Amino acid sequence: MRCRVCRESAVINLPRHNIAFCKACFCNFVHTQVTRGIKAQQMFTKDDRILVAVSGGKDSLTLWEILLSLGYRADAVYVDLGIGDYSIRSRQKVQNFADKVTQTHDATLHIHTVREEAGVGVKELANLVHRPTCSACGTIKRYQFNHVALEQNYDVMATGHNLDDEAARLLGNVLHWQTEYLEKQTPVLPASIDGFAKKVKPLYRLTEREIAAYAVINRIDYIIEECPMAKGSKMLMYKDALNRLETESPGTKQSFYWKFLEQQAKKGTTTIVDRDRAQLHPCPTCGQPTSAEVCSYCKLLAKAKMATSDC
Amino acid sequence: MRCRVCRESAVINLPRHNIAFCKACFCNFVHTQVTRGIKAQQMFTKDDRILVAVSGGKDSLTLWEILLSLGYRADAVYVDLGIGDYSIRSRQKVQNFADKVTQTHDATLHIHTVREEAGVGVKELANLVHRPTCSACGTIKRYQFNHVALEQNYDVMATGHNLDDEAARLLGNVLHWQTEYLEKQTPVLPASIDGFAKKVKPLYRLTEREIAAYAVINRIDYIIEECPMAKGSKMLMYKDALNRLETESPGTKQSFYWKFLEQQAKKGTTTIVDRDRAQLHPCPTCGQPTSAEVCSYCKLLAKAKMATSDC
Numbered sequence: 001m002r003c004r005v006c007r008e009s010a011v012i013n014l015p016r017h018n019i020a021f022c023k024a025c026f027c028n029f030v031h032t033q034v035t036r037g038i039k040a041q042q043m044f045t046k047d048d049r050i051l052v053a054v055s056g057g058k059d060s061l062t063l064w065e066i067l068l069s070l071g072y073r074a075d076a077v078y079v080d081l082g083i084g085d086y087s088i089r090s091r092q093k094v095q096n097f098a099d100k101v102t103q104t105h106d107a108t109l110h111i112h113t114v115r116e117e118a119g120v121g122v123k124e125l126a127n128l129v130h131r132p133t134c135s136a137c138g139t140i141k142r143y144q145f146n147h148v149a150l151e152q153n154y155d156v157m158a159t160g161h162n163l164d165d166e167a168a169r170l171l172g173n174v175l176h177w178q179t180e181y182l183e184k185q186t187p188v189l190p191a192s193i194d195g196f197a198k199k200v201k202p203l204y205r206l207t208e209r210e211i212a213a214y215a216v217i218n219r220i221d222y223i224i225e226e227c228p229m230a231k232g233s234k235m236l237m238y239k240d241a242l243n244r245l246e247t248e249s250p251g252t253k254q255s256f257y258w259k260f261l262e263q264q265a266k267k268g269t270t271t272i273v274d275r276d277r278a279q280l281h282p283c284p285t286c287g288q289p290t291s292a293e294v295c296s297y298c299k300l301l302a303k304a305k306m307a308t309s310d311c
Numbered sequence: 312m313r314c315r316v317c318r319e320s321a322v323i324n325l326p327r328h329n330i331a332f333c334k335a336c337f338c339n340f341v342h343t344q345v346t347r348g349i350k351a352q353q354m355f356t357k358d359d360r361i362l363v364a365v366s367g368g369k370d371s372l373t374l375w376e377i378l379l380s381l382g383y384r385a386d387a388v389y390v391d392l393g394i395g396d397y398s399i400r401s402r403q404k405v406q407n408f409a410d411k412v413t414q415t416h417d418a419t420l421h422i423h424t425v426r427e428e429a430g431v432g433v434k435e436l437a438n439l440v441h442r443p444t445c446s447a448c449g450t451i452k453r454y455q456f457n458h459v460a461l462e463q464n465y466d467v468m469a470t471g472h473n474l475d476d477e478a479a480r481l482l483g484n485v486l487h488w489q490t491e492y493l494e495k496q497t498p499v500l501p502a503s504i505d506g507f508a509k510k511v512k513p514l515y516r517l518t519e520r521e522i523a524a525y526a527v528i529n530r531i532d533y534i535i536e537e538c539p540m541a542k543g544s545k546m547l548m549y550k551d552a553l554n555r556l557e558t559e560s561p562g563t564k565q566s567f568y569w570k571f572l573e574q575q576a577k578k579g580t581t582t583i584v585d586r587d588r589a590q591l592h593p594c595p596t597c598g599q600p601t602s603a604e605v606c607s608y609c610k611l612l613a614k615a616k617m618a619t620s621d622c
Contacts, residue, residue: 174485175556175563177570237559241552245486248548252486259488 082121367401393432
């Protein structure tokens with residue numbers, strides 16, 4: 001197997017593109033895909049300050065590395081959820097990575113520790129308010145990422161969602177015909193005047209396998225295991241179904257998500273998102289945008305506080 | 312495990328409904344689902360003459376049996392495709408079944424033999440015109456079913472497509488965002504003034520497993536193996552993916568297809584189908600509707616004839 005570009009010995013084969021690459025040309029391919037996504041979707045420019053949401057996993061650390069390598073101004077934020085040993089190890093991976101990149105790049109890592117603010121980890125917090133852990137986790141992460149982005153005046157918030165994530169989420173939404181979610185599933189959600197930071201997904205053109213290969217080649221030391229709370233999650237089930245279809249018919253995931261994006265572009269999603277956001281107002285407790293009386297994050301913390309004082 | 316209705320010992324468990332049934336109550340359940348589908352979708356009444364397209368498989372023979380049991384006026388049509396031993400055995404199953412039902416019901420079986428008209432079976436025919444067998448087979452079956460329905464003045468043509476078939480087809484169309492096909496994927500396609508019979512799928516509310524169980528309970532002797540030409544087909548791949556999701560999350564297939572139908576009903580599919588059919592005119596060779604100069608069936612036969620005379 002030879003590299004399609006330089007004819008050196010290839011290290012990776014990409015069936016969906018029917019191409020093989022050597023290490024260097026593969027990294028170029030990955031960079032090109034990210035650059036193409038950033039430009040095609042008008043995510044940000046070299047002047048913008050980007051906040052990358054990192055978890056310690058391959059996608060988010062790779063995203064931070066790529067943005068810095070490409071010359072973008074990228075800082076990162078990590079939310080320590082307090083999920084026992086898993087959070088200890090993932091925080092360590094993030095810290096080690098930050099220590100390494102800050103030697104060669106001008107970059108900052110922000111850390112928010114759930115236990116410091118709430119007194120307990122996300123699992124216990126979810127139990128206190130009788131909610132599934134993943135749901136409470138989502139509320140906290142969305143809130144904290146947006147909070148740091150706005151407070152520290154970042155122009156845009158970037159997450160490491162890849163093609164597998166987006167295709168799996170799309171499959172889930174399509175299987176249940178959740179059209180209101182479908183309309184928001186684009187790699188860019190614009191900022192809103194009422195307090196939401198712009199959100200982008202620069203890795204949407206790359207598969208999980210491609211990102212893992214890039215991370216290994218570039219010695220990015222990430223936490224390999226999935227979050228223990230995600231075991232048996234529907235998202236993993238949808239990924240598995242798509243992976244089987246992809247094996248039989250390479251390109252299925254890409255064509256599924258990209259053709260969807262083409263259709264959404266024709267429809268003009270921005271208008272829909274703007275309309276949805278029109279009903280928002282600042283939360284009286286924290287000032288972040290909400291459509292409810294109090295925002296879901298403040299409600300979560302207040303409920304947990306009440307439950308603790310009842311004990 | 313006890314029957315939900317009569318508390319007798321149950322023979323089948325339906326996870327998607329969270330119900331178990333004894334033999335008799337299960338057959339009632341199947342009949343109710345078919346009746347409900349026929350009425351909800353306004354497929355036909357007891358006055359209409361129905362033509363069931365049978366293949367010798369469980370779905371189409373079961374459909375014929377159910378319609379006759381429910382007191383509908385149902386005849387059947389079988390197309391002998393000339394696929395070696397497979398066609399010989401499936402034709403025998405159809406003939407045996409017809410011999411049995413005509414003892415107790417007023418029903419007729421029509422048979423069209425591809426080899427008699429074209430001189431060769433569908434596989435050789437497809438080879439002669441350099442088309443995939445399944446594609447030539449589709450053209451022939453669609454043509455012959457419609458031809459018999461119109462020539463013999465049937466009010467409606469019924470096929471044995473079940474929930475698994477429809478959900479798999481929907482998944483395939485959604486994965487490729489083939490919106491023009493999506494719009495036609497309903498259990499009823501109305502007749503058109505320019506020569507298309509009304510087409511219905513009365514089993515769309517029942518899964519493959521439920522129909523197989525009904526066939527076994529009612530001693531319907533059907534051909535078990537899939538058509539040898541269908542091996543490795545995308546449709547089987549999509550069914551497999553949906554079956555895995557169904558096992559993890561019972562009701563996935565039903566919710567996927569039924570919610571889709573609800574949305575289509577809101578949109579008013581009939582208009583779209585009518586609009587598509589507006590460009591049709593009679594084929595100058597056979598008189599059946601076509602949007603091309605000559606219909607695809609006549610083109611297929613003419614090409615095959617030319618290829619044979621060239622040899």
